[in-house]
Amino acid sequence: MRNAFTKISLFILIGILISACVSEKRVPQGKKLLVKNEISVNSKKEKREAVHNQLYQKPNTDLLGYHLRLNLYNLANIKHDSTYKAKFIANPEKYKRLSKWLSAKQVNRLGESFWYAGIHDFLSKSGEPPVIIDKKSADKSSIRLKSYYFNDGYFNTKASYEVDSISAKKAKIKYTITTGNAFFIDSLKTTILSPILDSLYESKKINSTIKIGNRYQTEDFKTEINRITTNFRNNGAYLFQQNYINFDIDTINKKNKVNINLKINNYSYREGDSTKTQSFKIYKISDVNIYTDYSPNKTISKDKDSTSVTFNNFNFFSNGKLKYRPKAIANAVFITKGGLFADYKTTLTSRYLSNLKVFNYPTIQYNFDARDSTGNSLIANIYLTPRKKFSFGTSLDLTHSNIQDFGIVGTTTLSIRNIFNGAETFEVAARGNIGSSKDLANPNDTFFNVSEYGVDMKLNFPGIFMFFNTNKIIPKSMIPSTTLSIGYAKQQNIGLDKENFTSAFTYNWTPKRNSFSRLDILNIQFVKNINLSNYFKVYGSSYKTLNKIAQSYPTDPSYFDDKNNLIIESGTNGFLSSALDSNPTVLLNEIDKKNVNSINERKTRLTENNLIFASNFTFSKTTKTDINDENFYIFKSKTESAGNLLSLIASASKQLKNQGGNNTFLEVEYSQYIKTELEYIKHWDLSRKKVLAFRSFAGIAIPYGNSNSVPFSRSYFAGGSNDNRAWQPYALGPGRSGTINDFNEANLKIAISTEFRFNFFGQFNGALFVDAGNIWNVMDNITDEKAVFSGIKSLKDTAIGSGFGFRYDFSFFVVRLDLGFKTYNPSNEINKKWFRDYNFSNSILNIGINYPF
Missing domain, CATH: 3.10.20 (Ubiquitin-like (UB roll))
Structure with missing residues (x-):
């Protein structure tokens, strides 16, 4: 540990020394490298970014004081072509020898190779030329500073500057501002x-x-x-x-x-x-004309084959039969006959029509109405270009994971627009995966022994589908829509070979421009485990612990194979029964009994079928204006309630309880819980491609009524590339338990992450990060005090990870590599929690797409 820090420190020191030596390499004689700008306003140093941004020249970018890009540029041979030619001018015999071995043309082309040209082009493009102090730029900077304070109300501002030499080729510029009194x-x-x-x-x-x-x-x-x-x-x-x-x-x-x-x-x-x-006039809209099949390459015709329909004072025109119900389009138009012209109505209309996803971005034009003698009327013409009614897409991916060594994933999507002539969209997607896993029993020696397939269907239509008018609650200016979705998926030789059925009835709307709301009136999920006998093959850590305990006690020999390992499934089930029955034949000590009981409880929990009938509400808001905005925040919240509808049905029908005393629906115990989540993300733009990013998350799911635990699919886990990066997914928590389970989860989660992002050169970026958080059990059937959140004191079990990352920006996505180190591990012994595993051998490499938050 100490040796690693010593080496890293030595490298940094050497880098700084090298930087000091080569930073002036390309500074011409008689010129000076700008190393610092100082601004003094009324005899006080000014450090505000807004003020320093007025300067035309800024020092070369640095990373923790090291001018990486400047040094890369200095390493480049700018005149590599001349250097290559001079090599043979000084030694013509060498040119002759190479020409005999290679052709003269090939020898000349060597000068364009990576070694002679490519590496230098890369260094010069990735690097940054030295910033040479320029009097004209300093004069302009002085004028801009004066203008900046003038615009701030200081009309008598005076600005001057001086160049302060630091060495023969280095200097800083001192700007002096005297503002006078404000107006x-x-x-x-x-x-x-x-x-x-x-x-x-x-x-x-x-x-x-x-x-x-x-x-x-x-x-x-x-x-x-x-x-x-x-x-x-x-x-x-x-x-x-x-x-x-x-x-x-x-x-x-x-x-x-x-x-x-x-x-x-x-x-x-x-x-x-x-x-x-x-004098300016106030204009009213005299007509609203909507052309539903407009094409820029075709003229608008009004012959006998065209259709003209008037609905609610909107005039619809189409070539041939009108393909849309007028009401569906009229609901998306906010420009009304008799109403005043308004820019916001034009904007809302464009957004709503685009959101229908059946038209390209609309064109809205206004013409003066020649019929109005007062000249106060406008005709609004809305031109809509339909998208293709049918669109078909396919994709094929090759995968590798801890479940399968090799996999082929294929998806096929069919989209149908305006399916019922009401601007609805219907999508059906089929997906399939075949893979190979050497860990599975494979008696027939079949290469592809893992498979998964599924189908999803989604119908989206504009407006709120409800038996009463919802315009007063959710007006159409919020661009509401309703979505009905249904899906089915099945696995083979993956985990417990689940069958997964999902369905949802959802309302979506945007209360404000940068806000989004979603209400799932009904969200159904049914998970059925098919291959229960595969449990201990999937959850290897649980099997390893159970097997070790069984080997240390006098146990029925029939539970073991020839290698004295528990047989899956007869041996594992037999040992669990022998150890945990009311009259056990295997008497365990207190610690082993606790571990075996924990393994059995988790096996029961993860092999049971789940039926979730939930309703949830999600709200999100962001101040992000575009993809380049790096000074914004995002707030998200979600509340979910499950099981209440089925509880009412069970009570009304006097549904018989099962042997465990819980209500069932279709012979499956349904889940009942309430869940709340809050997330806040904030980015600060520190200029020059430096960003400080912060994320906080808190979520809790409380079981009640028919449940004493939350379904696995609705619980929380910690670790992974988008969470605490010093731990693998599901490897952290709960609390300080350091549990023996393979997939650790709980019903309470707190997470905080801070990341400093910076640019090395070009599209290559870096990051330094600190992640903190954990998961705990609370108000459920877990009693282990190490895993249970028992108040503020439990926050001492918050795990802390830190590390660094590298990212390459491909513009449309970012490839990310993050290396996380366990800084504070709550599951370690007292006095061994801090920096005990802070080394490369215990680090976690995370590979991800795009930024973690």
């Missing part, structure tokens, strides 16, 4: 020439971002321009644009105060060779 808004008046716009402005004046007494800030004026423009264009001002808004700022005879005059001119337009003006 504050003393008065605000308006000059709005169009009466209707003046009235609209006054109605929303209270929301203005420009307030008397506030410090002048240019950003407030930009925000106000956007606010005014949005207000006008959402209330009928079709011709209004931002450029009609101007501000006169008067500081004459004012000490640190400004007078603001908001000016909005009349609409101007060209007529012949002259420019005319008139």
